Amino acid sequence: MKIIPVIDLKDGVVVHARLGMREHYQPINTDLCGSPDIYQVIKAFLDINDFDTFYIADLNVITGQGDHERLITEVLTAFPHIIFWIDSGYQRVKNHPNNYLPVLGSECYSDDNALELKAFNKRFILSLDYSLSGKLGAVSLFSEQDLWPDTIIIMTLSRVGSHQGPDLDKLNGFCRRYPHKQFIAAGGIRNVADLQALKQIGVQQALVASALHSGMIGREEIKTL
Numbered sequence: 001m002k003i004i005p006v007i008d009l010k011d012g013v014v015v016h017a018r019l020g021m022r023e024h025y026q027p028i029n030t031d032l033c034g035s036p037d038i039y040q041v042i043k044a045f046l047d048i049n050d051f052d053t054f055y056i057a058d059l060n061v062i063t064g065q066g067d068h069e070r071l072i073t074e075v076l077t078a079f080p081h082i083i084f085w086i087d088s089g090y091q092r093v094k095n096h097p098n099n100y101l102p103v104l105g106s107e108c109y110s111d112d113n114a115l116e117l118k119a120f121n122k123r124f125i126l127s128l129d130y131s132l133s134g135k136l137g138a139v140s141l142f143s144e145q146d147l148w149p150d151t152i153i154i155m156t157l158s159r160v161g162s163h164q165g166p167d168l169d170k171l172n173g174f175c176r177r178y179p180h181k182q183f184i185a186a187g188g189i190r191n192v193a194d195l196q197a198l199k200q201i202g203v204q205q206a207l208v209a210s211a212l213h214s215g216m217i218g219r220e221e222i223k224t225l
Contacts, residue, residue, distance in 0.1 A: 006208060007055065009038065015028060031215055048212065055085045062087070069088075072084075114144070128154055190211055192221045
């Protein structure tokens with residue numbers, strides 16, 4: 001099981017994501033890291049484990065309120081040995097540092113422009129995004145396998161930071177229907193037991209933030225995985 005730490009950026013700092021209610025996200029202040037500075041948060045994560053992949057969501061871009069492009073570029077330069085999955089809303093193909101891998105979320109696309117994903121030549125991570133009411137954004141992306149890369153996030157926003165546990169039923173359904181794809185769990189992961197339950201249904205990677213910040217998943221717990 002591979003854990004990918006999550007960093008949510010809003011207004012220049014790292015915030016605590018909860019239930020997908022982005023307007024209420026507050027700067028990080030946890031037992032793991034008392035500072036919302038992105039460099040301090042990355043250092044705190046690396047003190048737990050030698051993670052080689054991080055996920056960064058630029059919430060300002062996703063919500064149409066500016067961006068963190070310069071800050072993200074500086075971070076990628078500072079940590080050239082780490083691969084960063086970058087979710088910055090609607091994206092077009094462009095030149096990025098070698099350690100930048102775009103995350104394209106269904107919520108930021110429509111059925112009218114979903115075919116633009118072909119231009120990435122499958123060098124991206126697809127995020128299939130769900131709210132409490134169901135699928136978000138381009139509905140066609142949930143079934144058009146020709147547009148899918150090998151690695152796909154199943155993002156249940158209503159469970160993010162909720163301590164409800166991952167959506168095992170939804171993830172299990174994807175793993176059974178598309179056994180040749182790698183699915184990544186996102187939202188609700190509380191502890192090692194959740195990670196082990198995910199592994200049992202065929203999920204080998206998970207996006208995690210709250211459980212790392214709370215200490216429910218720490219150095220010793222990662223060793224057991």
